[in-house]
Amino acid sequence: MEQFIEWITQPWPWWVAGPLIGLTVPTLLIIGNKSFGISSSLRHVCAMCVPANIPFFTYNWKKEMWNIVFVLGVLVGGFLATTFLANPETILVAEATQQDLAALGITDYSQLLPAEIFNWENLFTGKGLLFFVIGGFLVGFGTRYAGGCTSGHAIMGISSLQWPSLVATIFFMVGGFLMTHVLLGPLMKLVGF
Amino acid sequence: MSVIDKKIETPKDCGTPNHKEVNENGIGLLKYLIVGMLFGIIFVKGEIVSWFRIQEMFRLQSFYMYGVIGSAIVVGIISIQLIKGLNIKTIHGEKIVVPKKEFRKGQIIGGFIFGLGWALTGACPGPLFAQIGSGFTVILVTLVSAIAGTWVYGRFADKLPN
Numbered sequence: 001m002e003q004f005i006e007w008i009t010q011p012w013p014w015w016v017a018g019p020l021i022g023l024t025v026p027t028l029l030i031i032g033n034k035s036f037g038i039s040s041s042l043r044h045v046c047a048m049c050v051p052a053n054i055p056f057f058t059y060n061w062k063k064e065m066w067n068i069v070f071v072l073g074v075l076v077g078g079f080l081a082t083t084f085l086a087n088p089e090t091i092l093v094a095e096a097t098q099q100d101l102a103a104l105g106i107t108d109y110s111q112l113l114p115a116e117i118f119n120w121e122n123l124f125t126g127k128g129l130l131f132f133v134i135g136g137f138l139v140g141f142g143t144r145y146a147g148g149c150t151s152g153h154a155i156m157g158i159s160s161l162q163w164p165s166l167v168a169t170i171f172f173m174v175g176g177f178l179m180t181h182v183l184l185g186p187l188m189k190l191v192g193f
Numbered sequence: 194m195s196v197i198d199k200k201i202e203t204p205k206d207c208g209t210p211n212h213k214e215v216n217e218n219g220i221g222l223l224k225y226l227i228v229g230m231l232f233g234i235i236f237v238k239g240e241i242v243s244w245f246r247i248q249e250m251f252r253l254q255s256f257y258m259y260g261v262i263g264s265a266i267v268v269g270i271i272s273i274q275l276i277k278g279l280n281i282k283t284i285h286g287e288k289i290v291v292p293k294k295e296f297r298k299g300q301i302i303g304g305f306i307f308g309l310g311w312a313l314t315g316a317c318p319g320p321l322f323a324q325i326g327s328g329f330t331v332i333l334v335t336l337v338s339a340i341a342g343t344w345v346y347g348r349f350a351d352k353l354p355n
Contacts, residue, residue: 008238011238014256014257014260014264015260015264016239017235017261018239018261018262018263019264019268020235020239021261021268022264022267022268022269022272023272025272025273026269026276027228028225028228029276030281030289031224031225031228031283031284032211032213032221032224032225032283032284032285033283033285033287033289034212034225035210035211035212038317039317041318042318042339042343043343045340045343054347055351056346057344063211063216066211066217066222067211069225069226069229070225070229071229071318071319071322072226072322073226073227073229073230073232074236074322075233075322075325076226076229076233076326077233077234077237077326078233078242078322079328080230081233082237082327082328091243091245093246093248093249096254097248097249097252097254100248100254109245111329112240112243112327112329113242113244113245113315113324114244114245118244118329118331120330120331123334130313131335132314132331132338133334133335134310134313134338135313135314135335135338136310136314136336136337136339136341137310137341138313138342139317139318139335139339140318140341140343140346141306141345141346142303142305142308142309142342143303143307143318143339143343144303144342144347145303145304145306145346146299146302146307147299147300148294149318149319150317150318151318154262154266155265155269158266159266159269159272160269160291162294163296164294164295164296164297167301167304168300168301168304171302171304172305172307173308174308175304175308175309175312176311177308177312178308178309179309179312180312181252184312184313
């Protein structure tokens with residue numbers, strides 16, 4: 001038992017985490033004929049709370065409740081994993097990435113997210129505006145414009161061999177590379193790193 | 194037929210097409226909560242919710258995230274082929290439907306915009322929820338902002354190139 005606890009609290013390797021994520025696709029199809037996708041939950045929240053007569057938000061969201069329940073499960077799962085199965089060590093990040101990030105002022109590896117960025121004190125600062133407000137907006141706007149996110153396009157879409165999803169995934173990566181290699185450094189300087 | 198009586202149908206592309214014929218409520222929804230919980234645990238244990246892992250990926254300095262996404266896709270492809278080949282039905286005995294995605298310009302423009310946000314937040318929508326659950330409550334602000342972004346897209350959807 002002790003060995004099992006020790007094993008399960010370690011970070012899981014990619015060849016465990018990846019296939020388990022892939023299995024979500026057939027699981028959702030078999031238990032209820034549902035296509036895997038997470039960003040749609042954001043749309044359902046809009047449809048539920050502020051539809052404002054916008055055609056894009058007037059549909060039978062009650063039929064999509066499963067999606068909201070699913071993401072609430074993801075939240076609870078995050079809580080359970082962190083509370084009961086947390087890895088006691090600091091997160092191991094590639095040496096080269098550590099060097100790159102040190103140059104940007106990020107050196108704290110005690111948690112899964114860098115403490116220098118993701119804390120409430122940063123909320124009403126340029127850092128908060130960039131990482132939470134603008135970052136979140138780009139995620140929400142872009143994913144809906146693209147008709148899905150990494151789960152809906154990269155996993156579900158490519159798994160069902162749909163080339164539009166491959167196109168979307170390629171452009172997810174293009175945007176990410178541009179932000180990381182060109183924009184991130186100057187933007188972080190601008191907000192005080 | 195008055196406007197109020199008019200039945201509003203789920204649009205074809207609402208992102209998570211739901212092909213189950215009968216609506217599920219209460220207990221029926223519990224199974225999605227459980228699958229979601231397992232999914233959230235994998236996200237945290239695989240450290241996929243980590244901003245650092247996303248940085249490693251975009252800097253091409255670790256194979257980890259490519260391994261995760263690649264192996265997930267391989268398992269997904271095999272699963273869907275098996276479902277089709279063996280004509281596997283849902284637990285309710287319905288035929289499994291995988292909807293076709295149409296190509297739109299949005300997949301390019303929107304995908305690119307999402308990518309910019311992905312590298313900033315270190316999270317796609319799934320990990321956002323797992324990050325909040327794992328105690329990074331400030332990510333609630335990111336989530337609200339993502340919902341606002343979704344709303345703004347919906348508001349101007351018909352005016353954007355697509």
